[in-house]
Amino acid sequence: MLKLTNISKRWEGFTLKDITLTVGKGDYFILLGPSGAGKSVLLEVIAGLIAPDGGDITLNDANITHLKIQERDIGLVFQDLALFPHLNVHHNIGYPLYRKGYKSREVNRRVVELAQELGISHLLKRFPPTLSGGEQQRVALARTLALNPSLLLLDEPLSSLDVERKVEIRRLLRDLNRKGQTIVHVTHDYEEAIALGNRIAIINNGAIEQIGSPQEVFGKPTSSFVAGFGGVRNFFKISISKSEDSKFMKARVNENLSFYLQSDDEGNGYAMIPENEIVITHDKPGTETLNTFPGTVIDIYPHRFGCEVVVDIGEKIFAIMASTQLQAIHASIGSKVWVSFQENSTIFIKSS
Amino acid sequence: MKKSAINLSFAFLGGLVLLFIVAPLLGMVFSTPLSTLFSTAQETEVQQSIWLTIWISMASTLVFSILAIPLAYLLARYSFPLKNMVLGIIDLPIVIPHSAAGIALLGFISRDTVIGKAAGAFGFNLIGSPVAIALAMAFVSIPFLINAAREGFASVPVRLEKAALNLGASPARVFFTISLPLAWRSIVTGLVMMFARGMSEFGAVVIVAYHPMVAPVLIFDRFNAFGLKYARPAALLFILVSLVVFITIRLLAVKRKKDA
Numbered sequence: 001m002l003k004l005t006n007i008s009k010r011w012e013g014f015t016l017k018d019i020t021l022t023v024g025k026g027d028y029f030i031l032l033g034p035s036g037a038g039k040s041v042l043l044e045v046i047a048g049l050i051a052p053d054g055g056d057i058t059l060n061d062a063n064i065t066h067l068k069i070q071e072r073d074i075g076l077v078f079q080d081l082a083l084f085p086h087l088n089v090h091h092n093i094g095y096p097l098y099r100k101g102y103k104s105r106e107v108n109r110r111v112v113e114l115a116q117e118l119g120i121s122h123l124l125k126r127f128p129p130t131l132s133g134g135e136q137q138r139v140a141l142a143r144t145l146a147l148n149p150s151l152l153l154l155d156e157p158l159s160s161l162d163v164e165r166k167v168e169i170r171r172l173l174r175d176l177n178r179k180g181q182t183i184v185h186v187t188h189d190y191e192e193a194i195a196l197g198n199r200i201a202i203i204n205n206g207a208i209e210q211i212g213s214p215q216e217v218f219g220k221p222t223s224s225f226v227a228g229f230g231g232v233r234n235f236f237k238i239s240i241s242k243s244e245d246s247k248f249m250k251a252r253v254n255e256n257l258s259f260y261l262q263s264d265d266e267g268n269g270y271a272m273i274p275e276n277e278i279v280i281t282h283d284k285p286g287t288e289t290l291n292t293f294p295g296t297v298i299d300i301y302p303h304r305f306g307c308e309v310v311v312d313i314g315e316k317i318f319a320i321m322a323s324t325q326l327q328a329i330h331a332s333i334g335s336k337v338w339v340s341f342q343e344n345s346t347i348f349i350k351s352s
Numbered sequence: 353m354k355k356s357a358i359n360l361s362f363a364f365l366g367g368l369v370l371l372f373i374v375a376p377l378l379g380m381v382f383s384t385p386l387s388t389l390f391s392t393a394q395e396t397e398v399q400q401s402i403w404l405t406i407w408i409s410m411a412s413t414l415v416f417s418i419l420a421i422p423l424a425y426l427l428a429r430y431s432f433p434l435k436n437m438v439l440g441i442i443d444l445p446i447v448i449p450h451s452a453a454g455i456a457l458l459g460f461i462s463r464d465t466v467i468g469k470a471a472g473a474f475g476f477n478l479i480g481s482p483v484a485i486a487l488a489m490a491f492v493s494i495p496f497l498i499n500a501a502r503e504g505f506a507s508v509p510v511r512l513e514k515a516a517l518n519l520g521a522s523p524a525r526v527f528f529t530i531s532l533p534l535a536w537r538s539i540v541t542g543l544v545m546m547f548a549r550g551m552s553e554f555g556a557v558v559i560v561a562y563h564p565m566v567a568p569v570l571i572f573d574r575f576n577a578f579g580l581k582y583a584r585p586a587a588l589l590f591i592l593v594s595l596v597v598f599i600t601i602r603l604l605a606v607k608r609k610k611d612a
Binding site: 074 | 534
């Protein structure tokens, strides 16, 4: 359906580098990345608002790289929605229909239809500045859907909404996608990505880091950046080899740190250790695990499940502890503690 | 407002400025008997002169707005080499003496110029014609329209225009349905300013067309020939008519925008 091949663009102090990706018909494709990663620029390149310096964009097998914005059959809902403040909701939604040669009566019928679909029939005579964030979002969506675009691009559509409205609009977007609408959705919110996308591309610093299903991307991240986005804090690039002194494999992180893990594979890859599998004790723990390391607490943050403790064991390692547990071991910043985790708690992802 | 010493002194100084503007006008009002004002208003020469001033200035504003508004849009949206020079050229009529502007214009439309000869070929003499008056009015007043419209267009978010393009509108439709309506308030201000400035122009107009007499020339003519007492009622009448016209235009324009 949509295919980007080696798209590059130098734009206001940053660069999109060789972006190549494919969005299938009916996909809900998420472009996930932090602010300033280049997500919105990429979206505007796809929509034709910004011309790429290099590369090709194909939509439904037609090369649209140099096609005019208004001829692309791509609808874009801007992050700031860009509703026309001087037109009422009815005229905002009807705006794209006049070009398509609709007669006045047909425009009215279509506008009413879309308004009903999006639950904004009661707002048709209102002007955008008088609407709430959620209402504006629906109007912007209705206006873009009036185009009946092959591809719907959404730039951070939920970022300015409160939690209740977010749930509403998420449901709406999911329904739209189920009805067959192909969507490319830009966000910096991991939960939003997981909740909506069937395919995810992680973008950072103008380049795609990883593409796949949410399970593939967050189950097998290929960089600490992607792992971090998925909420995995303990992510290490490792090389593993058979251990002479144990049934477990030995994973080498660097000169200072090696640990044991359960794996049938050897070679290079990544290790993820869930934060809640890390145990911090005051004294050296018993011998139930080979993975015990002395370390120094370097930071403690409040966390919704208690505290997040950062310990330096040659690499930073993150653990989640209940506040009472933390008090019991008298840990504070600078304390000497012991860190341990089970060999089978580590997830190994082999490099492809 | 806080009653600090500095604010009080600013208010006092500001008051002096307002007095400076209002006092001569009020003086003129109080020293003109109502009966004289009425009899002046009934003079055909005065009526024709005021009517001539209004319609020529209005026609000049409307005709030149067709050229000025697109230029204002280009200046607001695009950067190009020598843009600052273009902006400087646009402001030129404001800074040069208007009699000098009249002389320049005269050199441009007199019978021995290309334009003058072309008009002459159709049996038309530009000098002393309403066209010459319109040109003189436009020459000195067009910067007000261009600058106001440029600011108006600059205040329209480019994003809205991009959104309209994305919704399938052609660039022309984007201009007429998004950019122009959203910059409308500033454009109206510019139009009113251009119209007002054109109506009140004396220096450039008197050089290209003493006759037919526009109101400022008529006032000068009466002052020159008969003195202050005779010129004053015509001046007051012209001021009153101008005020009524401007207030009406503004109210109509703002109302139209609200209804749209």
